[in-house]
Amino acid sequence: MTAVELPLAGMKVLDLTRVLAGPYCTMLLADLGADVVKIERPGLGDDARAFGPFLPSGESAYFAGINRGKRSIVLDLKQDADRETFLKLVAQADAVVENFRPGTMESLGLGSEKLRELNPRLVYTSVSGFGRTGPYRRRPAYDVIVHALGGLMSITGHEVERPARVGSSISDILAGIYSALAITAALARRAKTERGGDLDLSMLDCTVAVLENAIVRYGVTGEVPGPLGTRHPSITPFQAFRASDGPLVIAAGNDVLWKTLCTVLEVPHLVADPKLATNKLRTENQPYMEGALQAALGRKSVADWLALLEKAGVPAAPIQNIQQLMDDPQLQARDMWHTLTDRDGLELTTPGTPLVLDGQKPELGGTWPRLGEHQDEVLAEWLR
Amino acid sequence: MTAVELPLAGMKVLDLTRVLAGPYCTMLLADLGADVVKIERPGLGDDARAFGPFLPSGESAYFAGINRGKRSIVLDLKQDADRETFLKLVAQADAVVENFRPGTMESLGLGSEKLRELNPRLVYTSVSGFGRTGPYRRRPAYDVIVHALGGLMSITGHEVERPARVGSSISDILAGIYSALAITAALARRAKTERGGDLDLSMLDCTVAVLENAIVRYGVTGEVPGPLGTRHPSITPFQAFRASDGPLVIAAGNDVLWKTLCTVLEVPHLVADPKLATNKLRTENQPYMEGALQAALGRKSVADWLALLEKAGVPAAPIQNIQQLMDDPQLQARDMWHTLTDRDGLELTTPGTPLVLDGQKPELGGTWPRLGEHQDEVLAEWLR
Numbered sequence: 001m002t003a004v005e006l007p008l009a010g011m012k013v014l015d016l017t018r019v020l021a022g023p024y025c026t027m028l029l030a031d032l033g034a035d036v037v038k039i040e041r042p043g044l045g046d047d048a049r050a051f052g053p054f055l056p057s058g059e060s061a062y063f064a065g066i067n068r069g070k071r072s073i074v075l076d077l078k079q080d081a082d083r084e085t086f087l088k089l090v091a092q093a094d095a096v097v098e099n100f101r102p103g104t105m106e107s108l109g110l111g112s113e114k115l116r117e118l119n120p121r122l123v124y125t126s127v128s129g130f131g132r133t134g135p136y137r138r139r140p141a142y143d144v145i146v147h148a149l150g151g152l153m154s155i156t157g158h159e160v161e162r163p164a165r166v167g168s169s170i171s172d173i174l175a176g177i178y179s180a181l182a183i184t185a186a187l188a189r190r191a192k193t194e195r196g197g198d199l200d201l202s203m204l205d206c207t208v209a210v211l212e213n214a215i216v217r218y219g220v221t222g223e224v225p226g227p228l229g230t231r232h233p234s235i236t237p238f239q240a241f242r243a244s245d246g247p248l249v250i251a252a253g254n255d256v257l258w259k260t261l262c263t264v265l266e267v268p269h270l271v272a273d274p275k276l277a278t279n280k281l282r283t284e285n286q287p288y289m290e291g292a293l294q295a296a297l298g299r300k301s302v303a304d305w306l307a308l309l310e311k312a313g314v315p316a317a318p319i320q321n322i323q324q325l326m327d328d329p330q331l332q333a334r335d336m337w338h339t340l341t342d343r344d345g346l347e348l349t350t351p352g353t354p355l356v357l358d359g360q361k362p363e364l365g366g367t368w369p370r371l372g373e374h375q376d377e378v379l380a381e382w383l384r
Numbered sequence: 385m386t387a388v389e390l391p392l393a394g395m396k397v398l399d400l401t402r403v404l405a406g407p408y409c410t411m412l413l414a415d416l417g418a419d420v421v422k423i424e425r426p427g428l429g430d431d432a433r434a435f436g437p438f439l440p441s442g443e444s445a446y447f448a449g450i451n452r453g454k455r456s457i458v459l460d461l462k463q464d465a466d467r468e469t470f471l472k473l474v475a476q477a478d479a480v481v482e483n484f485r486p487g488t489m490e491s492l493g494l495g496s497e498k499l500r501e502l503n504p505r506l507v508y509t510s511v512s513g514f515g516r517t518g519p520y521r522r523r524p525a526y527d528v529i530v531h532a533l534g535g536l537m538s539i540t541g542h543e544v545e546r547p548a549r550v551g552s553s554i555s556d557i558l559a560g561i562y563s564a565l566a567i568t569a570a571l572a573r574r575a576k577t578e579r580g581g582d583l584d585l586s587m588l589d590c591t592v593a594v595l596e597n598a599i600v601r602y603g604v605t606g607e608v609p610g611p612l613g614t615r616h617p618s619i620t621p622f623q624a625f626r627a628s629d630g631p632l633v634i635a636a637g638n639d640v641l642w643k644t645l646c647t648v649l650e651v652p653h654l655v656a657d658p659k660l661a662t663n664k665l666r667t668e669n670q671p672y673m674e675g676a677l678q679a680a681l682g683r684k685s686v687a688d689w690l691a692l693l694e695k696a697g698v699p700a701a702p703i704q705n706i707q708q709l710m711d712d713p714q715l716q717a718r719d720m721w722h723t724l725t726d727r728d729g730l731e732l733t734t735p736g737t738p739l740v741l742d743g744q745k746p747e748l749g750g751t752w753p754r755l756g757e758h759q760d761e762v763l764a765e766w767l768r
Contacts, residue, residue: 155551
C-alpha cells in the first residue's frame with residue numbers, strides 16, 4: 001500500500017496556542033499532514049505541560065494526548081531578537097494560529113493585520129473564548145464557563161436544578177475542530193486566489209452552533225428546553241433503561257420498530273395500547289412508556305437483551321465505560337487507538353484520528369515534543 | 385463592505401444525506417459557499433422532513449434548521465432513467481456525500497469506486513454510524529446508540545448508575561463537522577494533485593476522538609473515569625455551585641485565583657487551609673472544598689456574586705437556559721442568530737455560523753428547500 005498524499009502536506013503552521021482549543025486544532029492540521037511548529041514561552045511553555053495526569057517521567061499525559069506530531073521551539077515574543085526571528089518564520093508560514101485573549105498579539109506588535117501585511121498569503125487564526133468582538137471579548141474563558149453561558153449545560157443532565165457538563169471539554173474541542181475546518185477552507189481558497197485570510201473563532205459561537213434542535217424547538221413551542229436525561233426530545237423510545245444487571249440504551253424510532261420491541265420484550269399488549277400507538281403519543285406519554293418497558297427489561301441481563309434485540313433488528317447498545325470502550329472490537333478494527341511512545345520507550349494510548357482517506361488513516365505523529373526540542377532543526381529548515 | 389469570497393465558491397456538491405450527521409456536514413459546506421444540491425427520494429424525501437417540531441405551515445423546523453442554503457431535486461435511484469441523470473450530475477460534481485448504511489450505494493450500482501472512475505476529480509464521502517469496515521459496519525446507528533457505545537455517556541451526568549446523554553445530538557454533529565473538514569481538506573489536496581478522494585467517516589470514531597482527557601487519564605491512573613457532574617477531572621474549583629437564587633459556575637484554575645475567590649466569598653480562612661493549598665489538594669479534597677464554598681455562596685444572589693467575581697477577575701458565569709441564551713448580548717454582537725424565512729414569510733431563528741472570515745460572517749442561505757423545489761433549475765444549470 002503506498003502512503004496516501006496528505007491534504008496539508010507541505011503546509012507550514014506556526015502554532016502559538018496553549019491548553020486545549022488551539023492545540024486540538026493544530027493537532028488536526030498535523031494529522032492532515034501540515035508541518036506544525038509550536039512556539040512556546042521560555043521556562044514553562046504551553047500551560048498544559050503542567051496539567052495532570054502525569055506520566056512516570058513527570059511529563060503531562062494531558063499535553064501528550066493533544067500535541068502528537070508537532071515540533072517545539074522556544075521564543076520570548078517580548079524580546080526584540082526573538083520577535084524578529086518570529087517575523088522571519090511568519091514570512092515563510094502558510095498559517096499562524098493563536099488562542100490568546102483578543103488584543104494580546106496586537107499588544108506585542110504582532111497582530112493579524114501586521115503579519116498579513118508582511119505575508120499576504122498567510123492565513124491568520126485566533127481562537128478565543130468569545131471572539132474578537134462583542135462585550136465579552138476580554139473575558140477569560142474556560143470550558144465550564146462557555147458550557148454554562150452557551151446553553152449546553154442547561155439541556156444536559158437529568159434535572160433542571162442539577163445540570164451537567166459534558167464529560168469531555170466539548171466547548172474547547174468544538175472550537176478546535178471548527179478552527180481546523182476554517183483554516184483548511186481558507187487554504188483551499190488561497191489555492192485559487194493566492195490571498196491568505198483572517199479567521200476569528202469563538203468557543204461560545206461554536207458551542208451555540210451545535211444546539212440546532214434545542215433552538216428551533218424553543219422557537220416553535222415557546223417552551224424552554226431542559227435536560228432530558230438520556231432521552232431525545234422528539235423520538236421515543238430513545239433512551240437508557242435498566243436491565244437486571246446494568247443499563248442499556250434502546251432507540252426504536254418508528255412504529256415498526258416499536259412493535260418489534262414490544263414483541264421482543266414480551267409485552268405484546270403495549271402494541272395495542274392507544275396511549276402508545278404513534279411516536280408522537282409515545283413522546284407525550286414518555287413516563288408511562290418508560291415505566292411499562294422498564295418493568296419488562298428488569299427480567300433479563302444486558303447481554304441477553306442485546307442479543308435478542310440485535311436479532312430482531314432493534315437498535316440497542318450497552319453503555320460502555322472507558323475500559324470497555326478500549327476493548328471494543330469495532331474501534332480496534334477501525335484502528336482508532338493510537339500509541340504514543342516517549343523517548344524512554346514508555347507507551348500511552350490515545351484516541352487516533354477519525355479521518356479515513358482513500359482507505360487509510362493518515363500516519364499520525366508517534367510522539368509529542370519536549371519544550372524547545374526542535375529549536376535548531378526548525379530554524380535551520382525554515383530560515384535556510 | 386465588499387462580500388468576502390467564500391472558500392468553497394464554485395464547488396458543486398451532490399448531497400444524498402438524510403436526518404442529521406450528513407445534512408449538518410453539507411450545511412457547513414453550503415455556509416462555506418458550495419452549491420449543495422440535495423437528492424431526495426420521491427414522496428417523502430429526507431426523513432427529517434417528518435421530524436417535529438413543526439411550523440404552522442406543517443413543515444419540519446428540525447429539517448429547516450440544518451438545510452439552509454441548499455437546493456432540492458427528486459431522483460429515484462432505483463429507476464434507470466433517474467440513475468442515469470444522477471450519473472450525469474456526478475460527472476459535473478466536485479463532491480458526493482451520503483450517509484446510508486455502508487453497502488447501500490454499491491447495491492444501487494453507485495458505489496464510490498464506480499463514481500470516482502466516472503469522475504476522477506470527485507471527492508466521495510460516506511458518513512455512517514460505524515464506518516465501512518469492522519464488525520459493526522452494518523448496524524443501524526442513532527445518536528444515543530453511539531453516545532452509549534462511544535463512552536461519552538459513561539462520563540456525562542452525576543452518578544455512574546444514571547449516565548446522561550449530551551443535550552444535543554453531538555455524536556451526529558461531530559461526524560458532520562469532521563466530515564466537512566475531511567471534504568474541505570480533500571478539495572485542498574485536489575487543487576495540487578487534480579485527484580479527488582474517497583472518505584469514510586464514522587460517528588463512533590468521531591465521538592471517541594473527543595475523549596482525549598478521559599482516555600489518557602485511564603491510561604495513566606488505571607481508574608475508569610466516571611461522570612463528574614459539572615466538575616473538571618483535574619482543575620478545582622471548576623464547577624457549578626448554588627447561589628441564593630440559582631446556580632452559577634466558577635472556574636478558579638490556579639492558586640492566585642483561588643485566593644482571590646476566597647477573599648471575594650469572604651472565607652479568608654480557607655486560603656490558609658492546608659487541605660486546599662494547591663490545585664492538586666483541592667482536587668483530592670473536592671467534596672470538602674465544595675461544601676465550604678457552597679456554604680458561602682448561598683448568602684447572595686447569582687447576579688451579586690457575578691458582579692463581585694467579575695470585578696475581582698475570577699472566571700464565573702450564569703448557567704443560561706435557551707431563552708437567556710437568545711437574549712445574550714455577546715451572541716447578538718457576534719451575529720450568531722440567523723433568521724430563516726419560509727415562502728409564507730414565517731420566520732424561524734436558528735444558530736448561525738461560527739465562521740468569521742476576513743471580519744465577516746458568510747452570508748447564509750435564508751431559507752430551506754421544499755422537496756424537489758429546484759428540479760428544473762438544477763438540471764438545466766448543471767447539465768446544460
